[in-house]
Amino acid sequence: MFPPHFDYHRASSIDDALDVLERHRDDDPRILAGGHSLLPDLKNGRASPDVLVDIGEIDGLRGIESGVDVESDTDHGTGQTTIGALTTYADVLESDHLERHAPVLTDATRVLADLQIRNRGTVGGNLTAAEPGADLPAAALAADATIHVRGPDGERTIDAGEFLGADGSESALGERELVTEIRVPPSPTGGYAKKTHPASGYAMVGVAAVLEIDTETIADARVAATGVLEHAVQLTAVEDALVGERVDEAIETAAERAGETIDPADARSDDHASGEFRVHLLSTYAAQALERAMEVDA
Structure with a gap:
C-alpha cells in the first residue's frame, strides 16, 4: 500500500516545529x-x-543528563535524571547511569523490539504514541516520571499517569504540543517482565515495578501494567499489599492481587488473547517484575 500524500517539513529547532x-x-x-x-x-x-x-535533527532533544554523579552517587540538586525526547532506546541501554538510578527503564527497554528499532525508536515517541502493548508507558508510571512539553502557551510538566491517560481519560498532551524531555527521580530498584507477542514484540501483558526498601521492609511501591487495557495502568492493589511488608514475604501474596485493579470485562480482547486471560496473567508477570526489582536492590 502506498502512503498518503502529505507535506513534509524538517524542523531545525523546537520553535520551528511549534511554528509549523x-x-x-x-x-x-x-x-x-x-x-x-x-x-x-x-x-x-x-x-x-x-x-x-520531522523533529529528528533537533539536537537539543537528545541525551541523558544526570543529577547524580555516576561514580560517587553524589546528588547534585534534585537527583532527577533528564532524558531528551529524541533519546533512542539504544541510548537508554548504553547508559550506566540509568542502569543504576532508573533500572526499570533499562529493564523495559532491554526487551523492547529488535536491534534496528532500538537504534531508531525514541523514548518520547514511544510515550506519545502510548500503544496498548508498549513497554515504556508502564515503566514510566512505575518510575514516577514527569513529562515536559512545550506548546503555543509555553512549557508545562505533566505526571506520567495524566500524560498517558492511565485513569482511562484522554492523554493530557495538547494537539500542538511537543514532548521535550522526561524526568525520572532516582531509584536503585526496578524490574520489568512481560508476555511477548511473538510477531510484533509488543507486550500482551507487561508489568513494571519500582520498590523503596528500608532495612528489609518495603517503604513504598509503584507497580504498573501494560497490554491489558488500552492504556497503561497502576496496579494499586499490588502496591497496597507491598507497603509495610518484609521483602522476603511480600511478593507472592501481593502479586496474587494484581488482577483486583482491572475488571476482566474492561480488559483488551483480540485474536491473540481474551481480556480474561490477560488479567489472569497479571499475577505471574507481577511476581516476575517484583523479583527482578528485588534482585537489582540486592
Whole structure:
C-alpha cells in the first residue's frame, strides 16, 4: 500500500516545529521522531496526515543528563535524571547511569523490539504514541516520571499517569504540543517482565515495578501494567499489599492481587488473547517484575 500524500517539513529547532504545528492547526499535522510507530501507520493507511513535521535533527532533544554523579552517587540538586525526547532506546541501554538510578527503564527497554528499532525508536515517541502493548508507558508510571512539553502557551510538566491517560481519560498532551524531555527521580530498584507477542514484540501483558526498601521492609511501591487495557495502568492493589511488608514475604501474596485493579470485562480482547486471560496473567508477570526489582536492590 502506498502512503498518503502529505507535506513534509524538517524542523531545525523546537520553535520551528511549534511554528509549523501552529500554522497548520486546522490541518492534521503529525510529529515524526524515530518513526517506530508512525511509519508503519503511514504505510498501512492507519495515519493520513496533511503535514509531517520531522523533529529528528533537533539536537537539543537528545541525551541523558544526570543529577547524580555516576561514580560517587553524589546528588547534585534534585537527583532527577533528564532524558531528551529524541533519546533512542539504544541510548537508554548504553547508559550506566540509568542502569543504576532508573533500572526499570533499562529493564523495559532491554526487551523492547529488535536491534534496528532500538537504534531508531525514541523514548518520547514511544510515550506519545502510548500503544496498548508498549513497554515504556508502564515503566514510566512505575518510575514516577514527569513529562515536559512545550506548546503555543509555553512549557508545562505533566505526571506520567495524566500524560498517558492511565485513569482511562484522554492523554493530557495538547494537539500542538511537543514532548521535550522526561524526568525520572532516582531509584536503585526496578524490574520489568512481560508476555511477548511473538510477531510484533509488543507486550500482551507487561508489568513494571519500582520498590523503596528500608532495612528489609518495603517503604513504598509503584507497580504498573501494560497490554491489558488500552492504556497503561497502576496496579494499586499490588502496591497496597507491598507497603509495610518484609521483602522476603511480600511478593507472592501481593502479586496474587494484581488482577483486583482491572475488571476482566474492561480488559483488551483480540485474536491473540481474551481480556480474561490477560488479567489472569497479571499475577505471574507481577511476581516476575517484583523479583527482578528485588534482585537489582540486592
